[in-house]
Amino acid sequence: MLAQLITSFIASAAFGIIFNVPKSSLFQCGLVGMIGWIVYYLLVENDINSIMATMASAFIVAVISQYFAKRFKTPITIFNVSGIIPLVPGGLSYNAMKHFVVNDFYVAVQMAAKVFMLAGAIAMGLIFAEVMNQLVLKYNRRKIRMRG
Amino acid sequence: MENIFISFSRELGYYEVDLAGNFVILKMRVPHTESDGEDKMDDQIQYNEIIDVCLLAGKIMLSNGAETSRVEDTMVRIAAAFGCGDSHSFSTPTGIIFSLDGMHPASKLIRVSHRSTDLHKVTLVNSISRSISSKEMTPAEAFSRLKQIERAGMGYPLWGQIFAAFIASGCFLIMFQGQWTDFIWSCIAGGMGFSCLLYLHRLLEVRFFAEFIASLVVGLAAIFFVHIGVGSHLDTIIIGAVMPLVPGLLITNAARDLIAGHLVSGLSKGADAGLTALAIGAGISAAFVFL
Numbered sequence: 001m002l003a004q005l006i007t008s009f010i011a012s013a014a015f016g017i018i019f020n021v022p023k024s025s026l027f028q029c030g031l032v033g034m035i036g037w038i039v040y041y042l043l044v045e046n047d048i049n050s051i052m053a054t055m056a057s058a059f060i061v062a063v064i065s066q067y068f069a070k071r072f073k074t075p076i077t078i079f080n081v082s083g084i085i086p087l088v089p090g091g092l093s094y095n096a097m098k099h100f101v102v103n104d105f106y107v108a109v110q111m112a113a114k115v116f117m118l119a120g121a122i123a124m125g126l127i128f129a130e131v132m133n134q135l136v137l138k139y140n141r142r143k144i145r146m147r148g
Numbered sequence: 149m150e151n152i153f154i155s156f157s158r159e160l161g162y163y164e165v166d167l168a169g170n171f172v173i174l175k176m177r178v179p180h181t182e183s184d185g186e187d188k189m190d191d192q193i194q195y196n197e198i199i200d201v202c203l204l205a206g207k208i209m210l211s212n213g214a215e216t217s218r219v220e221d222t223m224v225r226i227a228a229a230f231g232c233g234d235s236h237s238f239s240t241p242t243g244i245i246f247s248l249d250g251m252h253p254a255s256k257l258i259r260v261s262h263r264s265t266d267l268h269k270v271t272l273v274n275s276i277s278r279s280i281s282s283k284e285m286t287p288a289e290a291f292s293r294l295k296q297i298e299r300a301g302m303g304y305p306l307w308g309q310i311f312a313a314f315i316a317s318g319c320f321l322i323m324f325q326g327q328w329t330d331f332i333w334s335c336i337a338g339g340m341g342f343s344c345l346l347y348l349h350r351l352l353e354v355r356f357f358a359e360f361i362a363s364l365v366v367g368l369a370a371i372f373f374v375h376i377g378v379g380s381h382l383d384t385i386i387i388g389a390v391m392p393l394v395p396g397l398l399i400t401n402a403a404r405d406l407i408a409g410h411l412v413s414g415l416s417k418g419a420d421a422g423l424t425a426l427a428i429g430a431g432i433s434a435a436f437v438f439l
Contacts, residue, residue, distance in 0.1 A: 003322055011391075017312035018342075019213070019397055020266040022301040037323065038381055074407040077215060077400065078267050085396040091324050091387045096427040098383075101436050130407055133395035 008037035012082040021078045026120050031080035036061035052113075052120045054087050058125025061087075069110050080126075089118040097101040162301035195252045197228045197287045203258045204294045206237065206244045208273050212266040213397050215404045216413040219244070222277045226290075229281045240412050243419070265397050306346065311394035313342035321388030326381060330388075332368070333379040337430060338389035343365035345393060359393060360434075366390050367435020382387040395424040 012033020016026045036057045043053035044076045061083030069076035099108035202223040209219045209272065220237040223246055234249040241263065247255030276293055279285055285293075294430035304312075317338020318331045341362045348358035366389045366403040373379035406414035 007319035007322040011316045013324065014312035014316035014319070014393075015396065017317070018309055018392060020268045020301070022268045022271050024270075043385050045279075073269070073275070073278070074271050075214065075218060077213070077218075077397070077404075078271070080404075081267075081397050081400050084400050085391075085394070086323060088319075088391075088394055088396060088399065090320070090391055090394060091383075093425065094289075094383065094390070094432065098427075098436070101433040115287050119399070122399075123407070126403055127407050132373070146282060 002090050009034040015085050016082050024079050032064050032079045032083035036083040051117050055121040055125045058122045059128050062126050062129030089115050159350050160183050199256050201247040201287050201291050202226050203246055205273050207258055208298050209270050211260050211263050212269045212272045215401045216410040217408040226277055226280050241416050272297050310343050316392050317389045320391040321384055326384035330379050330385050333373040334385045334388040337369035338392055340369050342392045356423055356427040359424055363428040363431030364434050367432045384403035393428050395421045
């Protein structure tokens, strides 16, 4: 568990370097990636479907990214990317590819379908966070207008 | 919006804007002095300058990995801050069209042929756009600042990026339930693959081929380590080492663009990410031939 925390933090921050994010945001990048990965890890450990787990942690990554983007006045992409990277179904797509290579299409197509589902789950998590953000903004605006 | 129109008229004196309810009435002052022609010329030059600033900002953001809505939004905001409240921007991953409406309608197209990932530049352009919006910059100033950003090198040195890929590969190996004894071998394979990618990117025009070769190198290195007996699990080593090649930014941006309704950009970025993933898969599969 501790190893997971540390490695996911370092991996996300390292990805920040690969994408040339500003030096001052590297720590936050690592933090977003770590939180996203730990949520995913704990959910999967507790026998929750990996698609649901991916969606939940993509949602949390997006919410935290929105907070950081507002707080530090930087583009949201910076935090989003480092948080999403660990959730990319790299292992599963690798296995799908491996089965394709040995002409085991029956298993390969099943795995590829799941890869697509996981990619869709990441997108859905981002969408939910975006919608929530817009609702909150609208609510706040209405509150200000009513006061004024 | 109201303020923008009024300041516009004060500066240029060509027309006034009255706000009557929801209607905006434009009144043009009839030119009657001889110097008016010259003034018009000056205006045209100023408008061209504004368009150039917007396009340069958009180009830097687009070619360094910003999402489409941010690019379009920034350009329209910059134009509004310089007094052109009515402007339109249409950007795709390969080019931007920007046009100003109003008294001097004009539009320009800019082609974006080279794309890389440098989020530091996106942040810098973002902060410049903020200071333009708070009216701290003239168009000429902004243009020279943007040119500086465009010419600047990458935020991190080459060895720093390779080292990051090196470490990230090992960390991903642990995250995907690999063993600590494989850590260093995954690091080396990932570092080799990523350096290969960086080198071939400079050498070749075809990006997908660079990714193919890089993942082939990763596969071969991993197979070699397992073959000589230092690495134990081939699969986890390869998965960890291939992660730095994954087009993460493209995937995120494709999803964000599609959500925001920029269908053209979203689909083309998705296709780009898909082709990259295919190239990586093909490279790994090619390595298996040597198994």
